[in-house]
Amino acid sequence: MHKGNECRFCDSPLKHTLVDLGMSPLCESYLTAEQLNHMEPFYPLHVYVCEKCFLAQLEEYVSPQEIFSEYAYFSSYADSWLQHVKNYTDVMVDRFKINEKNFIVELASNDGYLLQYFVEKGIPVLGVEPAGNVAKIAVEKGVPTLVDFFGEKLARNMVVEGKGADLLIGNNVLAQVPDINDFVKGMKILLKPSGVITMEFPHLMRLMDENQFDTIYHEHFSYFSLISVEKIFAFHGLKVFDVEELHTHGGSLRIYACHHEDPAKDDCVKVKEIRDRELAAGFDRMDYYNSFSEKVKETKRTLLSFLINAKKEGKSIVGYGAPGKGNTLLNYCGIRRDFIDYTVDRNPYKHGKFTPGTHIPIFPPDKIRKTRPDYVFILPWNFKDEIMQQMSDIRSWGGKFIVPIPEVKVYE
């Protein structure tokens, strides 16, 4: 499984560290009370940058089968995310004239959170999702779903069965693919001659500019700039013809790609604009990447100083949310029940469980109104506006919100 320290795209040896977050457990392996006294596997969370293709990446310490076969992340538990994907389906139908004669495939279709809106419009869809537990929910919603890992082999089988895609969607999946060449090659095979691929992924530029080191976790094998994605796609005969910047997940890119030989799609100016911005920032030079580590250490020190002072003043602090990113932050900073009494989450799957590594108990959100803490520490900071609105009544007892990223900030 562990292939040695080589670039997963171009096979060059990986010598340059982007950031080393030490040892961490898998961020979605929530523990039951019985598991608290057992050993927990911890793996290195060490991100490298390839000096040849500039792909930022973790080594593959854990197989995707271990991570994704039973997955606790259900996309449908965030309202703003559902709104985001619903808008997307409207825009796609409009822009690419998609109708009931077309076929749409989504890779890592989760619980059908997105495809359900195409189903509503009467457009045939197929989801591909390796986690059986979330795929089951999609099927119950009326979203046909294949439980499998996507790659060249599956793509060939799908084409034989007449399941080539006019629109091929992948949201927050490219980062989670250990064998990126097999995956992108599969997309090339599955895409019909005039089809369109759209993919969304967190933008490495935003991760680095805004200190979002907590979006690094074992499930995310790769961290993309536009220039690195363009290289990978070009290698497989695909071209990126448009790109949008999105607010989701702390700042993402949505790329639009087609077959290299597709004459109908012209390059949009936005592709050149973002590419130029990355080059101006230094995304093709190692010295730019080398500056990130120190910024991350400083963020940890500032956050811990704040928490230590708050505890010295006798304040109570609880968490809001138990997302994957929260677990990277808590483990890297060493924040356990000595700082945070408990956390809450809307996902019932997590209730009664404990955060991996740091063992903070997880309750339903209502618990906050019963215990009236001084501070609510928002772990999924990308949803901070939505959460502060939902929990605005904490102000009635003088409660305040803490947002840890890009640097610790208190909202009254």
Ligand SMILES: [Zn+2]
């Ligand atoms: Zn490389």
